Amino acid sequence: MSAEIxxxxxxxxxxDILNSNxxxxxxxxxxxxxxxxxxxxxxxxxxRLQQVLAIASERSELLIFTGGLGPTPDxxxxxxxxxxxxVPLIEQAEIIEDIAKKFAQxxxxxxxxxxxxxxxxxxxxxxxxxxxxxxxxxxxxxxxLTILTFPGVPAEMHQMxxxxxxxxxKTQGWGQEIIYSxxxxxxxxxxSTLAEKVASFLELDNPTVAPYAGKGQVRLRISxxxxxxxxxxxxxxxxxxxxxxxxxxxxxxxxxxxxASVVGQLLNxxxxxxxxxxxxxxxxxxxxxxxxxxxxxYFLGGVMAYDNSVKASxxxxxxxxxxxxxxxxxxxxxxxxxxxxSLLSSSWGLSITGIAGPSGxxxxxxxxxxxxxxAKPDGTVECFKYQLGQNRSRSSIRQISACHALDQLRxxxxxxx
Amino acid sequence: MSAEIxxxxxxxxxxDILNSNxxxxxxxxxxxxxxxxxxxxxxxxxxRLQQVLAIASERSELLIFTGGLGPTPDxxxxxxxxxxxxVPLIEQAEIIEDIAKKFAQxxxxxxxxxxxxxxxxxxxxxxxxxxxxxxxxxxxxxxxLTILTFPGVPAEMHQMxxxxxxxxxKTQGWGQEIIYSxxxxxxxxxxSTLAEKVASFLELDNPTVAPYAGKGQVRLRISxxxxxxxxxxxxxxxxxxxxxxxxxxxxxxxxxxxxASVVGQLLNxxxxxxxxxxxxxxxxxxxxxxxxxxxxxYFLGGVMAYDNSVKASxxxxxxxxxxxxxxxxxxxxxxxxxxxxSLLSSSWGLSITGIAGPSGxxxxxxxxxxxxxxAKPDGTVECFKYQLGQNRSRSSIRQISACHALDQLRxxxxxxx
Numbered sequence: 005m006s007a008e009i010x011x012x013x014x015x016x017x018x019x020d021i022l023n024s025n026x027x028x029x030x031x032x033x034x035x036x037x038x039x040x041x042x043x044x045x046x047x048x049x050x051x052r053l054q055q056v057l058a059i060a061s062e063r064s065e066l067l068i069f070t071g072g073l074g075p076t077p078d079x080x081x082x083x084x085x086x087x088x089x090x091v092p093l094i095e096q097a098e099i100i101e102d103i104a105k106k107f108a109q110x111x112x113x114x115x116x117x118x119x120x121x122x123x124x125x126x127x128x129x130x131x132x133x134x135x136x137x138x139x140x141x142x143x144x145x146x147x148x149l150t151i152l153t154f155p156g157v158p159a160e161m162h163q164m165x166x167x168x169x170x171x172x173x174k175t176q177g178w179g180q181e182i183i184y185s186x187x188x189x190x191x192x193x194x195x196s197t198l199a200e201k202v203a204s205f206l207e208l209d210n211p212t213v214a215p216y217a218g219k220g221q222v223r224l225r226i227s228x229x230x231x232x233x234x235x236x237x238x239x240x241x242x243x244x245x246x247x248x249x250x251x252x253x254x255x256x257x258x259x260x261x262x263x264a265s266v267v268g269q270l271l272n273x274x275x276x277x278x279x280x281x282x283x284x285x286x287x288x289x290x291x292x293x294x295x296x297x298x299x300x301x302y303f304l305g306g307v308m309a310y311d312n313s314v315k316a317s318x319x320x321x322x323x324x325x326x327x328x329x330x331x332x333x334x335x336x337x338x339x340x341x342x343x344x345x346s347l348l349s350s351s352w353g354l355s356i357t358g359i360a361g362p363s364g365x366x367x368x369x370x371x372x373x374x375x376x377x378x379a380k381p382d383g384t385v386e387c388f389k390y391q392l393g394q395n396r397s398r399s400s401i402r403q404i405s406a407c408h409a410l411d412q413l414r415x416x417x418x419x420x421x
Numbered sequence: 422m423s424a425e426i427x428x429x430x431x432x433x434x435x436x437d438i439l440n441s442n443x444x445x446x447x448x449x450x451x452x453x454x455x456x457x458x459x460x461x462x463x464x465x466x467x468x469r470l471q472q473v474l475a476i477a478s479e480r481s482e483l484l485i486f487t488g489g490l491g492p493t494p495d496x497x498x499x500x501x502x503x504x505x506x507x508v509p510l511i512e513q514a515e516i517i518e519d520i521a522k523k524f525a526q527x528x529x530x531x532x533x534x535x536x537x538x539x540x541x542x543x544x545x546x547x548x549x550x551x552x553x554x555x556x557x558x559x560x561x562x563x564x565x566l567t568i569l570t571f572p573g574v575p576a577e578m579h580q581m582x583x584x585x586x587x588x589x590x591k592t593q594g595w596g597q598e599i600i601y602s603x604x605x606x607x608x609x610x611x612x613s614t615l616a617e618k619v620a621s622f623l624e625l626d627n628p629t630v631a632p633y634a635g636k637g638q639v640r641l642r643i644s645x646x647x648x649x650x651x652x653x654x655x656x657x658x659x660x661x662x663x664x665x666x667x668x669x670x671x672x673x674x675x676x677x678x679x680x681a682s683v684v685g686q687l688l689n690x691x692x693x694x695x696x697x698x699x700x701x702x703x704x705x706x707x708x709x710x711x712x713x714x715x716x717x718x719y720f721l722g723g724v725m726a727y728d729n730s731v732k733a734s735x736x737x738x739x740x741x742x743x744x745x746x747x748x749x750x751x752x753x754x755x756x757x758x759x760x761x762x763s764l765l766s767s768s769w770g771l772s773i774t775g776i777a778g779p780s781g782x783x784x785x786x787x788x789x790x791x792x793x794x795x796a797k798p799d800g801t802v803e804c805f806k807y808q809l810g811q812n813r814s815r816s817s818i819r820q821i822s823a824c825h826a827l828d829q830l831r832x833x834x835x836x837x838x
Binding site for chain 2: 014015016017018019020021022023024026027028029030031032033034040041042043044045046047049052056059063074075076077078106109110111112116117118134135136157159214280282284285286287288289290291293294295297298299300303304305306307308309310311313314317318347348349361362363398399
């Protein structure tokens with residue numbers, strides 16, 4: 005019994021988009037312990053889609069399609085599948101109702117092409133789409149063959165997979181032995197350094213431990229095979245504890261935790277507030293913080309002090325410092341942090357000033373030079389200097405700078421405990 | 422004559438890595454005008470790899486493999502391919518020499534498993550790897566079938582593709598005709614509505630026109646086949662002009678343009694500046710604006726007025742309005758925009774206040790309700806109300822709100838011209 009992933013979309017063949025849906029589904033299937041041996045990408049072409057379907061249905065028992073459920077003429081996944089099995093499409097009144105409702109909510113009119121999305125093969129069950137207009141199907145066109153279809157939009161697909169498809173598959177006997185994973189997250193240590201520190205764990209069999217890295221963050225994924233989640237957790241727990249200990253202060257969280265969410269928890273526990281002052285990140289730090297629902301409990305706001313005039317007039321940075329040592333400097337970072345803390349009457353003030361590039365670097369202040377200022381509840385101010393390297397992209401320097409700022413606040417919050 | 426991409430690697434089936442190699446090769450094939458209709462991922466398993474090879478060699482004339490060329494026992498791509506065609510593997514002295522040299526450069530000793538990488542099918546040509554130890558092959562195992570193999574490491578594969586494989590393919594008659602594309606971008610119109618308006622264009626053969634949508638933005642991609650870029654542009658130009666005209670004010674840019682970059686160009690041309698005041702987006706609008714290198718020419722900065730106290734104390738929003746009509750309201754949006762314009766002495770002030778959810782919605786102010794305020798150079802202030810629907814995620818509401826704000830500024834900048 006194995007599954008197979010089939011992604012439909014000419015944009016994938018043209019290289020316009022990265023196939024993140026395959027990776028998402030592959031990881032989900034692995035977590036459910038459902039083997040899968042093939043992934044296929046095919047364009048919006050009914051004959052070729054049916055050729056792929058013919059091959060896949062001979063070698064796998066669960067076919068997962070993504071893409072091609074939209075309202076335009078090139079969206080033809082459902083039609084091609086029904087046609088392959090010689091089954092007519094039936095218009096579902098409840099889908100039309102649902103689409104009309106969603107359009108109404110957005111103050112728009114449903115157009116005739118949307119009716120196409122209400123057609124599903126006779127005998128198939130609707131796989132509802134809560135976020136978008138295109139529903140999928142769950143269908144057994146013949147014994148020992150299950151077909152699931154999802155739209156290509158990742159957010160819609162993920163929600164449909166988790167909330168409808170997985171419970172359905174479990175009732176069908178799929179995914180009985182589970183693989184349960186826990187991901188430990190680290191900031192401030194490189195992947196190879198961490199991998200060396202935990203080398204003996206990478207040899208384990210159950211649970212397995214695997215390192216991943218990206219955008220300055222390193223993760224260790226601990227995966228255990230077991231018949232229940234409790235059993236898997238029992239295997240994972242001691243390993244996680246040891247890895248966490250080895251990571252020390254570089255370990256910051258688990259699974260869905262982000263630096264912003266961890267800082268938020270710590271601020272909540274301390275009943276303290278935060279204000280930020282951003283130059284090169286221009287709002288990116290505030291955006292990370294407010295990405296967390298409930299951040300209004302501790303995040304008051306801040307100032308995007310992109311132009312020097314704003315640093316001086318709104319944050320009270322000394323104009324002569326801006327002139328003599330420049331905006332990307334220790335004194336300015338510290339005054340920005342102290343300035344926003346005072347302006348907003350927040351417990352903490354956190355600032356970033358740096359050179360994100362690609363232009364604007366000099367010999368003494370190269371692209372990637374970043375100063376983080378941290379004004380603390382006791383009124384003292386600290387400064388941290390980073391040299392992020394000149395080969396990183398503008399967006400990567402901005403993103404990593406904001407994470408370093410959050411990380412310094414995290415370490416400072418923790419060190420008081 | 423078409424190509425097919427086959428990526429070999431169990432790590433892809435486990436979802437451990439994103440398949441960026443497929444996207445890279447897909448884009449390269451599109452640029453070379455080499456059609457390709459299928460992509461397959463298969464694990465490090467010789468029987469299944471040969472099954473995929475059997476299918477692919479029946480329907481395509483150029484098979485491009487990535488992955489499975491390393492020194493470990495699970496790297497078996499070359500062996501499985503040779504075995505499929507019944508051809509012996511021959512050890513190549515020049516590969517062993519090359520690997521030994523590379524190991525010496527890194528101060529390491531070649532180990533016995535590396536000898537495996539020197540085996541290539543009899544009759545195949547070495548596809549040299551300048552960056553790593555694993556070479557690929559270029560091989561015609563039978564007439565009208567060409568096989569290329571590459572290691573899975575993206576940087577090695579890219580270099581080998583560009584410097585060796587592409588010139589080789591051109592001598593074989595591949596890639597003579599190119600496909601050139603232009604993408605037109607629209608904001609403020611749905612995919613299905615735009616698709617209906619341009620329905621007749623979607624039937625064209627050369628150039629083709631295809632709609633894509635995501636995160637509130639709709640794109641039309643115009644792709645022309647021709648023997649030179651100039652010729653392709655000549656085919657694209659009249660179609661692009663007509664589509665642009667149909668799009669009207671909803672059309673905002675082309676190819677790499679973003680709403681933020683287009684607004685930046687318009688502000689630069691007008692020699693005007695911008696300040697922003699953000700509540701629910703918490704810095705996301707500023708972050709989009711400063712993602713553009715050179716934005717310091719027109720973007721002064723802004724205020725993340727997340728907490729009401731900041732709206733009142735820093736932006737001068739009337740406290741009784743915050744109390745009576747609430748932070749998510751027309752008067753507050755307008756006062757935020759006017760407030761930041763005055764605080765920063767900018768030409769324009771742009772504000773966002775809304776309910777990003779998932780909590781915080783009420784019957785009269787549901788999740789997804791967003792007000793955009795726009796304070797203009799002449800001192801007048803406008804307000805725009807959006808109802809983004811309650812099914813969207815927090816991050817999607819925040820992202821779309823920031824785009825709507827940029828779009829309103831764009832329309833206002835354009836309407837003066």
